[in-house]
Amino acid sequence: MIIDDEPQIRKLLEINLESNGYKVLQASSGHEGILMAANHPPELILLDIGLPDKSGQDVLKELRTWYNKAIIMLSVQSGESDIITALDNGATDYLTKPFRTGELLARVRSCMRRNNSDESKSVSHFGNLQIDFVARTVKKDNVLVKLTSTEFNLLSLFAKNEGRVLTHQYILKEIWGVGYQTETQYLRVFVAQLRKKVEVNPNQPERLVTESGVGYRFS
């Protein structure tokens, strides 16, 4: 479902998504979007941050009181603070306009996968990585990788949120708990250590990707 007030953007998204086999619902205002989502709960919502009747952030918060599938925020280039707020309000991902349609489809696919993924699975594969959440072990190219307890917690947090951008604040709260939210330097060091262990080339990360000024994405 698309919630955006710009008809051209809706048209563009509609053509792209429909030609890739998705069924598309459209709303042009926040109010209409919330009603429509309640009547026909979609698999995924593309939500514009700047809507005419109420802010996309408010729509997001309202939707999140009952809707737990993927919500991708669409924003114009305006700085990172809007994006961080949206992610902290429960957005699954974000795209900045203008975006390439290839990027859009990749994000949509990854969100759909997460919708359908089985959270209780004990072993997951990510390319050459294999993570066993129960035994707390990680294999790279079938070779056991030695991780400290914090490194493993960090990696499994990323892995359980595959394809999703996690903000620095969120990661710090999840791994180190309340009170460590400003200690981003620890996070940097741990991410660097983790990259050395799980990336093919730690200087050119492909799994643990930085989203400048926002956070990290695991893919």
Add this chain to the structure above:
Amino acid sequence: MLLSSLIVFAVAIGCFISVSIIGYKVVALLLLVTVSVLAMLLDILPVLLAAVLSALIWNFFFIPPIYTFHIDNTADLLMFLMYFVIALVNAVLTFKIREAENKVRDKEEKENAIKLYNTLLNSLSHELRTPIATIIGSVDTLKEHQTQLSKENQQTLLNEIDLAATRLNRQVENLLNMSRLETGMLRLNADWCDVNELIYNAIQKIELNTIRQTIAFIPSQTLPLFKLDAALMEEVVHTLLHNAVQYTSEQTVIAITASYEHEYCLIEIADNGNGFPESEIAFAFDKFYRLPYSKAGGTGLGLSIAKGFVEAHHGTIVLKNRNTGGAVFTIRIPAETSFINHLKYE
């Protein structure tokens, strides 16, 4: 107000102590000088206050009989009245002169603004209209002559639209950044940042398969974390890389290095191209400045924005030609550093 009274009092006390040596008439001159100096520094009201106050002080404490406002002889009375008039005239005249100066400055500023606005308009209308013209033209051709166009030509037109839109997007981004800087809306969002990673991200934004130069970057393993605004600095590095790619010939090697120098983060972007014309280096960071005869596609905003972002960090950016040929940009940013390499928070 308070300041001017305090200064008058201070001078008066000084005079009171030394009045036996200098005589009370010289005191009048000293006080007059004080009022004149104040007139150059302060606003009209405090200066008028100082003038009145000093006249009264002189009368009360210095003109015999002292400790009364009474004046005995005619000469002193005349001097007192003259003192009063001169002090007031002094204050008013200085104020008027300053007002006139402000007017001239305002006028100059306005003229400069108009000049800048015209340059902006010329540069903008060209830089924005060219890609728009390309897009409209290509779309028209594709719509109206679709059947006559070869597959190859259709593809060419689509690529042109793609390029023009990307260019348009970059210009708009530049303008937004410029206005963020100009209006002082820029807020530094400094956080611990891995500069190697920042440079790597900036390189990723250059479409490496479309360029004919080589970008060389070897991450430093000993680099500490710095407290910077990563998004802004990534933009700066990207701008410098983008420029290097635009203005150097193929086969050029663009080398980036990051290093640490007590409490400073240093980033250097050097190329082995033809260098920057010495006479033009001084203007390189000016708004709307472009090298004479440079090719189309640029508003001359990139470097001035980069400079603005670096200066928002209280840092400096310097352009020089290397002795071995080619240009080098050096960015120096004062930043908190962290050498934490081993962690106890397990």
